[in-house]
Amino acid sequence: MLTFVDPRGLVKRAIEPYRNSLDVHKNGGAGITVGLLxxxxxxxxxFLRKLGSVIQKRLPQIETKIWNKGNPGITxxxxxxxxxxxxxxxxxTAYGH
Numbered sequence: 001m002l003t004f005v006d007p008r009g010l011v012k013r014a015i016e017p018y019r020n021s022l023d024v025h026k027n028g029g030a031g032i033t034v035g036l037l038x039x040x041x042x043x044x045x046x047f048l049r050k051l052g053s054v055i056q057k058r059l060p061q062i063e064t065k066i067w068n069k070g071n072p073g074i075t076x077x078x079x080x081x082x083x084x085x086x087x088x089x090x091x092x093t094a095y096g097h
Contacts, residue, residue, distance in 0.1 A: 022090060024059060024062065024089075024090070025059065027061060028059050028060050028061035028062070029055075029059030029060070029061045029062025029063075030061035030062075031061075032059075032061075032063070032089050032090070033062075033063045033064070033065060033089050033090075034052070034055060034062060034063070034064045034065075034088065034089070034090050034091070034092065035064075035065050035066075035067065035084045035087065035088035035090070035091035035092070036048040036049070036051065036052050036064055036065065036066040036067070036091070036092050036094075037066075037067050037068075037069065037076070037084065037092070037093045037094075038066070038067070038068040038069070038093075038094060038095075039068075039069055039072045039094070039095045040068060040069050040070045040071045040072040040073075041072045041095045044068070044072075044094050044095050045066065045068045047094055048066055048092070048094050049066060051092065051094070052066060065084075065087060065088060067080060067083075072095065
């Protein structure tokens, strides 16, 4: 006999839907800066650079900025984090392998 187990578990609290208050599509992305943060694993920055190119093809007025924390074993240094927050409307993070 084969038994299937659902790995998701039970949700103990009500799910709150995500509401995006930033319309990145408006005016082709004009006035929006997307931060791309690589975590330092090999190819994480390359992946995000390619992602940034795709974003800019779809939204030609959007600006992208890339950072690499350089070491996957540490958190983002406070000064770098402050810079990212101060210069970006939204941030995408990624890791490589």
